Amino acid sequence: MRSARAGQIVVALAAAAVLAFAVLGDDEYTQHLLMWTALNAVLAVGLRFMLLVGETNIGTGAFYGMGAYMGAICTTKWGLPFPLALLAGGLLAIVVSTGFGLVTLRTKGPYFMLISFAFTEVVRLIYTRVEWLGGNSGIIGIFPPQALDPWMSVLTFLLCGGLILMMYLCEQSNLGRVFRAIQNNDAVVETVGIDVVQIKLVCLVIASFSVGIAGSLHAHIYNVISPGDFSYLVPVFALAYIKIGGDANVMGAVIGAAILTVLAQMLQGMGSLEHVLFGGAIVASMLVLPDGLLGGGRRLLRLFSRGRA
Amino acid sequence: MTAPLLVAQAISRRFGGILAVNDFSFEIQPGEVMGLIGPNGAGKSTTFNVISGFYKPTTGKLTFLGEDITGLSAAAISRRGLVRTFQHGSLLREMTVHDNILIGALRAVRDNSGREMRVRETAALLGLGGLLHATAGSLPHGLQRMLSIAIAFAARPKLLCLDEPLTGLNSTEAVAALEVIGRIRDEYETTILLVDHNMRVVMRICDRIAVLNYGQKLAEGTPEEIRNNPDVIRAYLGDGE
Ligand SMILES: Nc1ncnc2c1ncn2[C@@H]1O[C@H](COP(=O)(O)OP(=O)(O)OP(=O)(O)O)[C@@H](O)[C@H]1O
Numbered sequence: 001m002r003s004a005r006a007g008q009i010v011v012a013l014a015a016a017a018v019l020a021f022a023v024l025g026d027d028e029y030t031q032h033l034l035m036w037t038a039l040n041a042v043l044a045v046g047l048r049f050m051l052l053v054g055e056t057n058i059g060t061g062a063f064y065g066m067g068a069y070m071g072a073i074c075t076t077k078w079g080l081p082f083p084l085a086l087l088a089g090g091l092l093a094i095v096v097s098t099g100f101g102l103v104t105l106r107t108k109g110p111y112f113m114l115i116s117f118a119f120t121e122v123v124r125l126i127y128t129r130v131e132w133l134g135g136n137s138g139i140i141g142i143f144p145p146q147a148l149d150p151w152m153s154v155l156t157f158l159l160c161g162g163l164i165l166m167m168y169l170c171e172q173s174n175l176g177r178v179f180r181a182i183q184n185n186d187a188v189v190e191t192v193g194i195d196v197v198q199i200k201l202v203c204l205v206i207a208s209f210s211v212g213i214a215g216s217l218h219a220h221i222y223n224v225i226s227p228g229d230f231s232y233l234v235p236v237f238a239l240a241y242i243k244i245g246g247d248a249n250v251m252g253a254v255i256g257a258a259i260l261t262v263l264a265q266m267l268q269g270m271g272s273l274e275h276v277l278f279g280g281a282i283v284a285s286m287l288v289l290p291d292g293l294l295g296g297g298r299r300l301l302r303l304f305s306r307g308r309a
Numbered sequence: 310m311t312a313p314l315l316v317a318q319a320i321s322r323r324f325g326g327i328l329a330v331n332d333f334s335f336e337i338q339p340g341e342v343m344g345l346i347g348p349n350g351a352g353k354s355t356t357f358n359v360i361s362g363f364y365k366p367t368t369g370k371l372t373f374l375g376e377d378i379t380g381l382s383a384a385a386i387s388r389r390g391l392v393r394t395f396q397h398g399s400l401l402r403e404m405t406v407h408d409n410i411l412i413g414a415l416r417a418v419r420d421n422s423g424r425e426m427r428v429r430e431t432a433a434l435l436g437l438g439g440l441l442h443a444t445a446g447s448l449p450h451g452l453q454r455m456l457s458i459a460i461a462f463a464a465r466p467k468l469l470c471l472d473e474p475l476t477g478l479n480s481t482e483a484v485a486a487l488e489v490i491g492r493i494r495d496e497y498e499t500t501i502l503l504v505d506h507n508m509r510v511v512m513r514i515c516d517r518i519a520v521l522n523y524g525q526k527l528a529e530g531t532p533e534e535i536r537n538n539p540d541v542i543r544a545y546l547g548d549g550e
C-alpha cells in the first residue's frame with residue numbers, strides 16, 4: 001500500500017520534471033526525443049492493455065498507422081483543423097477495431113496473434129497500392145499549425161500522458177479486474193454471466209483509440225509517413241519496451257519506451273551495427289532482468305530492506 | 310407440484326464418433342438437491358457443459374424457468390440464474406480471494422458497496438473470511454475447491470451445478486464442504502445439481518438421483534430406489550469384472 005503511494009509520488013514528480021523541460025527547454029533535438037518517447041510509450045501501454053486480457057495484438061501497428069494516415073489526410077487533403085485531425089485518427093481506429101474485433105475476437109492466443117499480424121500487413125500493403133494515399137512513398141508535408149510549433153512537445157506530452165492515464169485508470173477499475181480475470185481463466189468469467197468476447201472488444205477498442213490518436217500525432221510530428229512505418233515491427237518494438245521496462249504495471253512500459261527510444265537514437269548512424277547492438281541490449285536485459293528493469297529494481301529494494309531489518 | 314426449474318428434453322451431444330450424452334431427459338424441481346452419478350466417462354461433465362451453455366446440444370431442448378434456453382451463450386444462461394463449477398476446480402490463480410469472489414458478484418450486484426458485502430458474506434460462508442487478501446493460487450487444495458464454489462455462489466444462482474466439488478478433499482474437509490452445501494440449499498433456497506463419485510455422500514445429501522451410463526440414463530429415483538436398482542448395481546459392479 002505505502003509503496004504504491006510512494007510510487008505515485010515518484011511518477012508525478014518525474015512527469016512534472018519532464019513537463020517543465022518540455023515547456024522551458026529549447027534544444028530541438030531533445031524536444032523531439034521527448035515526443036518520440038511519448039508516442040512509443042502510448043504504443044507500449046496500448047499493446048500492454050490487450051495483454052491484460054491475454055492477447056498479443058499485432059494489430060496495434062495497423063491502428064497506429066490508420067490514425068497516422070487519417071490525420072495526414074485530414075490536414076493535407078481536407079484542410080481540417082489540427083484537433084479534428086487528431087480526433088479523426090482515434091475515431092477511425094474505434095470504427096475499424098470494432099469491426100475487426102467482432103470478426104476475430106472469438107479466436108485467442110496464437111490464432112489471434114497471427115490474424116492480427118496478417119491484418120497489419122494487409123493494411124500496410126493497401127497503403128502501397130492506393131495512389132490517393134501516396135503509394136509506396138506515402139504522404140509528405142503534414143504540419144501542425146505554425147502557432148503550435150513551440151508548444152508541440154508540451155501538447156504531445158500532455159496528450160500521450162492523458163491517454164496513458166486513461167488506460168491506467170481503466171486497469172485499476174473493476175473493468176481492469178475483469179481483464180485480468182479473463183487472462184487467468186476465461187471460462188470462469190463466462191460462468192458468472194460476463195460476456196468475455198464483449199469485454200475483449202471493449203479492451204481492443206480503448207487501446208486502438210489511444211493508439212489511433214497517437215498515430216495522428218506521429219504524422220504531425222514526423223511530417224512524413226510511409227507504409228513501412230506501420231508494419232508488424234511497431235508492436236514488436238512495443239513488446240520490447242514492455243519486457244525491458246517490466247510488464248507488471250504501466251510505468252514499466254513507459255520506462256522501457258524511454259530507455260529504448262533514447263538508446264535507438266544513440267546507436268543511430270552506426271550502420272548495421274545499430275541493429276546488432278539494439279537486439280543485443282534487449283537480449284541481455286531479458287537474461288539479466290527477466291521481469292524488467294522495474295522488477296529488478298523492486299527486487300534490489302527488497303534485498304536492501306531485508307539486509308537492514 | 311410446482312413447475313420444474315430446469316427441464317432437459319432428450320438432450321444429446323456428439324463428439325465425432327462418440328455420443329457422450331445420448332437422449333437424456335430429466336427435470337430439476339425447485340429446492341431439491343439432485344445428484345447425477347455414473348462411471349468415468351459416462352457423460353456427467355458433458356451434461357453440465359450442455360445445460361450451462363458451454364456446448365450446444367447436438368439435439369434436444371433445454372427449458373429454464375419456463376424459458377427456452379437452448380443455444381444461448383454460457384454468460385446469458387448464467388445471468389438467468391444457472392451457474393456451474395468445473396470438475397477441476399476453476400479459479401483466477403493470480404488474483405486475490407477477494408477479487409475472485411468479486412468477479413462472481415460483478416454481474417449480479419450493481420453497486421460497489423453491495424458487492425463488497427456480497428464478497429464478505431460469501432467468503433465467510435465458505436470458510437475464506439480471513440483470507441481475502443491471499444492469492445488464490447497459493448491456497449491449499451481444499452480451500453481452492455471452496456473458492457471455486459464461492460465464485461459461482463457469489464452470483465447467487467437459482468440453480469447451482471457442482472461438478473465433483475468434493476474430489477481431493479480429506480474427510481474433515483469433505484464434511485465441512487457438505488455442511489456448506491446444505492446451508493446454501495437451506496438458508497439461500499438454492500436448488501443444487503451435484504455430481505460426485507463418493508456414493509455415500511451422494512446418497513446422504515441428494516433428494517433425487519439420476520444415473521448415467523455410456524451417455525444414457527440408466528435410472529432415476531430416490532437414493533433408496535437407486536441403491537436397490539439392479540441395473541445400477543450391475544453398471545457399477547458387474548460390467549468390469
Ligand atoms: N470436448 C470433448 N471432445 C471430445 N470428446 C469429449 C469431449 N468432452 C468429453 N468427451 C468424451 O465424452 C465422454 C464423456 O465425458 P465426460 O467428461 O462427460 O464424462 P464424466 O461422466 O464427466 O466422467 P468423469 O467421471 O471422468 O468426470 C468421454 O468419452 C469423453 O472422452
Ligand SMILES: [Mg+2]
Binds near residue numbers: 355
Ligand atoms: Mg466429469
